[in-house]
Amino acid sequence: MSGAMIFIKEDLKVNDTQISVLAGILNVCALVGSLAAGRTSDFLGRRYTIVLASIMFLVGSVLMGYAPNYPILLTDRCTAEVGIGYALMFAPVYSAEISSPKSRDFITSLPELGISTGILTGYLANYFMVALPLKLGWRLMLGIAAVPSLGLAIGILKMPESPRWLVM
Numbered sequence: 001m002s003g004a005m006i007f008i009k010e011d012l013k014v015n016d017t018q019i020s021v022l023a024g025i026l027n028v029c030a031l032v033g034s035l036a037a038g039r040t041s042d043f044l045g046r047r048y049t050i051v052l053a054s055i056m057f058l059v060g061s062v063l064m065g066y067a068p069n070y071p072i073l074l075t076d077r078c079t080a081e082v083g084i085g086y087a088l089m090f091a092p093v094y095s096a097e098i099s100s101p102k103s104r105d106f107i108t109s110l111p112e113l114g115i116s117t118g119i120l121t122g123y124l125a126n127y128f129m130v131a132l133p134l135k136l137g138w139r140l141m142l143g144i145a146a147v148p149s150l151g152l153a154i155g156i157l158k159m160p161e162s163p164r165w166l167v168m
Contacts, residue, residue, distance in 0.1 A: 033085020065143025
């Protein structure tokens with residue numbers, strides 16, 4: 001989002017306050033997702049909750065890339081961030097529950113490593129997309145986030161269900 005903000009401001013003709021709300025809405029919407037994730041996980045299980053989170057992030061990312069105006073962009077951003085709230089809540093839990101005690105420390109650090117790597121990759125992608133035309137550049141910056149989300153959704157389906165959830 002940080003690389004796209006200047007271009008969103010210019011293309012959609014929004015003010016600084018609207019850009020600040022667009023950036024800051026992450027915490028509010030992720031909080032909603034993390035609060036709803038517990039009940040969802042009880043109903044669907046850990047693995048399918050992560051799939052749901054991936055789908056929400058995928059849909060939000062694609063729709064952000066197509067947003068014709070600020071209110072729709074804000075709504076799509078919130079959709080993606082609710083998915084992030086779900087994932088932040090259950091990716092570490094799922095990792096801990098499926099790993100053996102011997103490798104649990106290492107395995108539970110992988111979601112955080114993935115987040116840091118994703119942020120770095122986003123900055124690098126933004127650097128290369130800055131040369132694209134205004135209408136395309138920021139949309140691609142936001143929409144390309146759907147790719148790792150799709151990878152997570154497919155990859156998690158190949159993983160086993162959490163043994164703890166199966167017992168419940």
